[in-house]
Amino acid sequence: MGNAKVILGAYVPGSSWLHHLDPRVKLFSCFWYVVIVFLASNWLGYLWLFIVLGTLIALSRLPLKLYWRGIKPLFWIILFTVAIQLLFSSGGHVYWQWGWLAITSGGFYQSAIILARFILIITISTVLTATTPTLQLAAAMEAFMKPLRYLHVPVNQIAVMLMIILRFIPTIMDETTKVMNAQKSRGVNFDEGSLIERARRLEPLLIPLFVGSFKRAEELATAMEARGYDPDAPRTKYRVLHWHRNDTLAMIGLTLATIILLATRLMSAGMLF
């Protein structure tokens, strides 16, 4: 059932050090981490990235199982990509060859890098989304979009839209479960039959969901207008983001992590030691 599953990227309540960080710091750090993943140039670099990730996971005080759940849905895509890299990359010692397929030491090296990057990027994103409520994430995105205002981008409206989307994802998920149950109860079997039959069976699910969503959108618009919502008015915030000492510490940590990673690059170039 829908609500019995852990949703990919859902917030897990907690009171760890990471949970209390400013969402802007967390969003920026996550983005930055993804950038420096591509700067790692040798196994030492990747080792350091894994150490940083491990530290963050420990700081989040959430069970490892949860992070594994983040990777699991993408398991086949990862496997496929790694296999492609393994079979089609060339260079180095050849271990096995069949026609134009070959497993080489270069292929091993390339696929190991791809695998490591997948795991690092997916898991760091899970760290972010598991420790940050979605509305806080939206507030952080809004903060980063602010400069676009000078280019006449309607940042306020985009932010409100983003908030509404995020706010209604769980509602629509609930609604989906409800309609699905109602149709199952009327004898629909959603997970049997050929692909076309299955697609057909989505009709009794999608139409009620569309009708419901349009109705809800109209009600929401009326309610917002009744309470005087003006898209062009300057917005105030109910939850104002404050910068704390811990946020400064986090930024220092991020800088240190980056410097150490850059150092591992120099090591491979033989400029250190």
Added chain:
Amino acid sequence: MSAIEFLNVDYIYQADTPMAAWAIKDFSLKLETGSFTAIVGHTGSGKSTLMAMLDGLLVPTHGQLRVGEVVIDNRADKKALARLRQGVGYVFQFPESQLFAETVLKDVMFGPLNLGVSPAQAKEQALTALEALKLPSDINERSPFELSGGQMRRVAIAGVLAMHPSVLILDEPTAGLDPQASTDLLDLVDELHQKGTTILMITHQMEQAARFADHVLVMNHGQKAAFMTPHELFSNAALLNEAGIMPPASVAFAQQLQSHGLRLADSVPLTIEKLADQLTIRLKQGGRANG
């Protein structure tokens, strides 16, 4: 399909995760074929979870559920669940949100067709169901989305009844209906009960439980707080207080009279009519207090 039996059933949402939540705890109950059970309790007391298990939409985490020949436990396969759903009809809260077909008739035929009934037979069952809900026949070819709210509700209920369930679950079927529509709907449910359908109705209105049900199941924190006849339940002030249930107006009225010294032969009149009868008897006896 016959008697319903829950045996030590537990249901845990998101079991084995940090968010695990017990919805049903060690629940056992036996319901006779053809009975009418009202299910009452606060929001989150486990009423809907219990009914979802009965319709094979959720599978018990522990324990066993039997409906006639069908036995469901946590190893139940899809076939068993499908077999269960064939005999159990579920009218969800605000069922009008499940309508989808181009015409009313097609929507009502949807359920029977899914059960493998022939199109001609499905049409006949659909027409009978629509008629039973007193819907004018000229709406059959119209889009369900053009109808009024009350009509949409009745079309959705017809969609369930057309499947001829032997067990019918209703989740607050009268929520949001006007008084006349509510009365009509409840009379229809009562009629189905008289014809032998086993009824389970979730309700917050004790008047409905008192008038129609032969047993009331009181749920509290995922457990069975009480299972007794409405008469037993509403005469048990301590239990009502503990479960936070207000007795029906007629019972409350009789209790008020009693506290002022006017005793009725039946101190728990379950309906306004029964209360009126009691009062008439008292008046004929020469309506003095302390009689």
